[in-house]
Every structure is written in C-alpha cells, then in structure tokens.
Amino acid sequence: MNVTIAPDQTATPVRAERLPWAALSVMALLGFVLISTETMPAGLLPQMAASMDTSEGTVGQFVSAYALGTVVATIPAITLTRGMRRKRLLLIGIAGFLVVNTVTALATDVALSLAARFVAGAFSGMLWGMLAGYALRITAPGHRGRALAIVSAGAPIGIALGTPIGSWVGTNLDWRWSFGGLSILTLILIALAVAFIPGASGQAATSRLPLRRVFGIPGIAAILAVVFVWMLAHSTTYIYIAPYLRTASAGPTVELALVVFGMASVIGIAVTGAIIDRHRRLLLFTSIALFAAAGVVLFLGHQSIVAVLVAITLWGITFGGAPAQMQAAMSDLSGENADVANAFLPVSFNLAIFAAGVLGAALVDNFDGLMLPMVMSGLAILLLGIAYRGRHSAFPAR
Numbered sequence: 001m002n003v004t005i006a007p008d009q010t011a012t013p014v015r016a017e018r019l020p021w022a023a024l025s026v027m028a029l030l031g032f033v034l035i036s037t038e039t040m041p042a043g044l045l046p047q048m049a050a051s052m053d054t055s056e057g058t059v060g061q062f063v064s065a066y067a068l069g070t071v072v073a074t075i076p077a078i079t080l081t082r083g084m085r086r087k088r089l090l091l092i093g094i095a096g097f098l099v100v101n102t103v104t105a106l107a108t109d110v111a112l113s114l115a116a117r118f119v120a121g122a123f124s125g126m127l128w129g130m131l132a133g134y135a136l137r138i139t140a141p142g143h144r145g146r147a148l149a150i151v152s153a154g155a156p157i158g159i160a161l162g163t164p165i166g167s168w169v170g171t172n173l174d175w176r177w178s179f180g181g182l183s184i185l186t187l188i189l190i191a192l193a194v195a196f197i198p199g200a201s202g203q204a205a206t207s208r209l210p211l212r213r214v215f216g217i218p219g220i221a222a223i224l225a226v227v228f229v230w231m232l233a234h235s236t237t238y239i240y241i242a243p244y245l246r247t248a249s250a251g252p253t254v255e256l257a258l259v260v261f262g263m264a265s266v267i268g269i270a271v272t273g274a275i276i277d278r279h280r281r282l283l284l285f286t287s288i289a290l291f292a293a294a295g296v297v298l299f300l301g302h303q304s305i306v307a308v309l310v311a312i313t314l315w316g317i318t319f320g321g322a323p324a325q326m327q328a329a330m331s332d333l334s335g336e337n338a339d340v341a342n343a344f345l346p347v348s349f350n351l352a353i354f355a356a357g358v359l360g361a362a363l364v365d366n367f368d369g370l371m372l373p374m375v376m377s378g379l380a381i382l383l384l385g386i387a388y389r390g391r392h393s394a395f396p397a398r
Helices: 021-043 045-051 056-081 086-106 110-137 141-152 154-172 175-196 211-215 220-239 241-247 254-275 280-300 305-320 322-366 371-389
Strands: none
Touching: 021 056, 021 086, 021 110, 021 141, 021 154, 021 175, 045 056, 045 154, 045 175, 056 110, 056 322, 086 110, 086 175, 110 141, 110 322, 141 154, 141 254, 141 322, 154 175, 154 254, 211 322, 220 241, 220 280, 220 305, 220 322, 220 371, 241 254, 241 371, 254 280, 254 305, 254 322, 280 305, 280 322, 280 371, 305 322, 322 371
C-alpha cells in the first residue's frame, strides 16, 4: 500500500555554492559504523566461539546472517518507505540498528545472536539503500558526484580502522566491548544526525515507478552486473588474503596488508571525488583496467614484498571509488526513483560476497593462494567487457 506523505517543510534548501560537508560527514560516519558492524565477527572468531561455547564456523555465520538480512529486506523496506520524510526514516533506521546491535553485544544464546544479526543486516540494507538518494537531495547538482564520494568514504575507513580496532579491543578486553563500543558510537551518531543532517521530503507519489519498471530502466541491469562481478573479483581475494600471503614467499602480514588496502581505498575515494563529475566514464574504465593490473602484479610479483604492497595499494585505490561510481550511475539513470534503484546495489553487493566466499574456498582448498589473483584478473577482464557493452545505457559520456 502506498501512503502519500506531505513534503518535509523543514527541508534545508540546496545551496549551489558549497557542499553540505557536515551532513555528508555524518552520513560517512554511518557507513563506517555499518561496515564495521558487518565485518566485526571476522576478527573475533576465536573469542566469540569460546565465550558462547560454539564453533568458529558457527560464529562465522554471524557475517552470513547479516548479509542475508540485507539481501532479503533492503528492496522491500526502501520500496515501502520511499514516501517518508528522509530524516525521520534515517533516525528510525539508526535507532533500530542500535537496538539489535546492542542485543548482539549482550546475548549469550547463539540463536538469539544470529537473529539479531539478521535484523541488523535488514536495518543496514535499508540505511545503505537510502543514503545515496538522501545525499543527492541535499546537494546541488554540480557537486553530486563528490557528495557520493564523501558518503562512500565511511566504508573503506571502517575496513581499514574499524574492524582492526574492534579485533584489538576484543582480544585485550572482551569481544562484547567491541560491539558495545559500536553501540556507543551509534548513540553519538544519532545526536550528530539530529544536529547536522537537514530534512528532505520523500518521493512524491506521482513519480513513483513500480519496482519492476525501475529495474527495467535501460542500464540498471548493466550497473548491477558490474557491481556483482567487481565485488566478486575483489572479495574472492580479499576474504582469503591470508592464504594468498602465506603462499607469497615474501608477503607482508595480514594486518599490514589490510591497513594498506584500507588507506589506499580512502585515496581512491578522494581521487574519485575530484574527477567523477567531469570524467565519469574515463574514471570507470581506468579503474577497472588498473584493478585487473593489480591482480596480475599480485600473481607475478608474489616473491617481492614491495611488489605485493604496490599491488595492494593499486587494488585499494581502484576499488575504493567503485561504490561512489556505481551509486552515481544508478542515481543518474533512475532520477526520482533513485532510492529504490540504489536499494538494488547492497543486494547485488552482498550476493557477490556470498558467492566469493564459496568460490574462494573452492580455490584455496583445491589449488593454492596464487589462484586468487589470477581469478581476480580474469573476472576484471570480464568486468571490463560488461562495462564496455553497457557504456551507452549505463555509463554514458558526460
């Protein structure tokens, strides 16, 4: 049932002369919290398993349950709430996320914890689905690519800092403090959102396309295919970076590799933000080509720590800007239906993560870690072909 909501009369007018830095920074902080919460169990498997008297494999399902919640709930949640005022919906989503994340921090029952993770993933999917459209509503047209780059920065920073810090806290104090710390940060986030993010109206009823028609917009399917293949190529190697580094005779430690990748991703976000509004198609094809090159260097240069670190840096820079590029392309094509269209992105993203876990496990179990960058490069070549074929509908020249 569609419910028409009156436009938000408190919405702050878009100002063309500058970016709404404070609001966009708070949205980036939200992305940091979401990605840190999603990946936190991966760094705490032994501690959580021992505390809950279960296996590490079962605790590993905490990540799967979160991803499944995102896949199942994102599109219905965004579709049913696209008429709501954006700030109200944002605060409801953050508050719900806070509650279920706190349950994870306190629960002693595995089944309850898995259920909480599923619901947390559902709230996360809704928040990810609406962030891009909300950022565009409060940003002048000439700065929208940069706005999406700023909002996207929270994810790589969460990977680079959030998960390692949470792992350190869980190892030296207790794993529950890792999730509890995220809950405290979420409380601060709510206060910042209330103070700095302006209101914005939801989508008018007259402009709402049915879900199937949004999906059928020329170019949407091509963007989702690019997202899936790019994320699959990235995650297959990223999730199993430890087996690759064990095979690489002179590789860095896992901790160093992850920090280098995360910092490089932030650089990628900055580069993307600087040029995305002027050279979007060139940026996309250059990013994919250099991403493929990074995989080749990981394979051929595995005996040199310098080559491995250079490849990881190149990998991070080229992949870091990918979310902003895909959100910008999706938002351009879908117009007023950007919230619904962008809701497809986390679904494709998390399906690729699931597939990467299966594919990477098969490669590591049957070959060795050097197969990972080979597959990464092969998928990147396929990705380049998909993007080229969809260049007119999905990635038009600007």
